[in-house]
Amino acid sequence: MTDLARLATPHFVLARAGITIMRALMTIAALLLTASAALADPPKLAVFDFELIDTSLPGEFYGSKPELERLDRISEQLRKQLAESGRFQLLDIAPVRDAARHSNLQACGNCDLTFAGQLGAELEITGMVQKVSNLIINLNIYLSDVKTGNMITIASADMRGNTDESWSRTMSYLVRNRLLAPNYGKRE
Known part of the structure; x- marks a missing residue:
């Protein structure tokens, strides 16, 4: 299987999407923590x-x-x-x-x-x-x-x-x- 074909497999696409979602959730969590810390001052x-x-x-x-x-x-x-x-x-x-x-x-x-x-x-x-x-x-x-x-x-x-x-x-x-x-x- 070529590298290009492997990138198109459902397993790879789901893994890649999971990483993107995880990064987005971590960014949102960091923003919420920063906002709540600012509110707590x-x-x-x-x-x-x-x-x-x-x-x-x-x-x-x-x-x-x-x-x-x-x-x-x-x-x-x-x-x-x-x-x-x-x-x-x-x-x-x-x-x-x-x-x-x-x-x-x-x-x-x-x-x-x-x-x-x-x-x-x-x-x-x-x-x-x-x-x-x-x-x-x-x-x-x-x-x-x-x-x-x-x-x-x-x-x-x-x-x-x-x-x-x-x-x-x-x-x-x-x-x-x-x-x-x-x-x-x-x-x-």
Whole structure:
């Protein structure tokens, strides 16, 4: 039998087709694995430093230095807890930190979304602490979709007492029971 005749046999044609089908299936499997890995990547998140609105009498007379230090601590605490959860890919805000700190992120006309977009973020968090007095303080976290500008969720809690511990516990509560709680603030 000549080589040309052997190539035309049904057995050879089926074997050749099987190899082609196997290659196609392997290519499809590789594409599906790549696509599912891309879907499994957690969203990129920019967490901006918290801001303070201090309308308290002590703040007016003595300034807000302890509160400003606490803002830095709770901002870092939030970043750490969210990173450890594995549900977000935290981005370094250093390239825009100075500009963000010189803006009022709560009232700058969505400049926070612009800063987050410059970082390549899909989601962004801004936060605010409002101090009415040493006994009445409110902590607010705002999670937004950078692409659409839509607010995904707001987490808010009042705290009583102006101490490092009360600020830290309030932040832990909001992260654990709001931001990381199952189905809380999920995008659809």
